[in-house]
Amino acid sequence: MTLFRKINVALLATAVTIAGAGFALADDRGGQRGEMRFERLDADSDGSVTFAEFSRPMMERFNEADADGDGLINAAELEEALESRRAERRASRMIERFDIDGDERVSAEELVNRQEKMFALMDRDDSGAVTEDELPRRMAGGKRRGGN
Numbered sequence: 589m590t591l592f593r594k595i596n597v598a599l600l601a602t603a604v605t606i607a608g609a610g611f612a613l614a615d616d617r618g619g620q621r622g623e624m625r626f627e628r629l630d631a632d633s634d635g636s637v638t639f640a641e642f643s644r645p646m647m648e649r650f651n652e653a654d655a656d657g658d659g660l661i662n663a664a665e666l667e668e669a670l671e672s673r674r675a676e677r678r679a680s681r682m683i684e685r686f687d688i689d690g691d692e693r694v695s696a697e698e699l700v701n702r703q704e705k706m707f708a709l710m711d712r713d714d715s716g717a718v719t720e721d722e723l724p725r726r727m728a729g730g731k732r733r734g735g736n
Contacts, residue, residue, distance in 0.1 A: 649673075 629637045631644065653661050653669030661669075686694040686702050710718045 626637070627633075629641050629645070631641045649669070650661065653665050655665045655668065683692060683694060686698050688698045688701060707718065710722055710724070712722050
């Protein structure tokens with residue numbers, strides 16, 4: 589690995605660490621989610637977070653990413669870890685969004701239910717069909733409603 593690549597990996601790992609640490613304690617929306625994060629970090633429930641408690645989640649992610657167990661993360665290991673975390677978050681959000689009965693699984697009926705609701709919201713004129721003008725801009729190829 590070239591020096592340039594090592595520097596980039598180190599900078600990326602540092603950025604991930606800093607971002608993870610910041611998100612561990614703070615939540616832009618504040619409130620209950622921020623409190624839940626604090627409670628998760630406060631492992632011994634003493635009302636304060638030590639550095640060991642603070643760094644535990646990041647070190648766990650580091651160890652998971654260190655596929656060969658050598659105590660170092662290379663670019664391939666980091667890329668794989670980021671991809672798998674992204675996939676886990678995406679899967680979790682999809683289950684959360686579509687799972688109506690709360691069994692942490694999505695049935696075809698739940699999927700159809702969600703799609704029917706989305707379709708009804710897009711069908712602004714209640715015609716039973718959606719025209720290109722009714723589609724959200726991101727789905728209509730960037731065209732604005734009204735044909736512009």
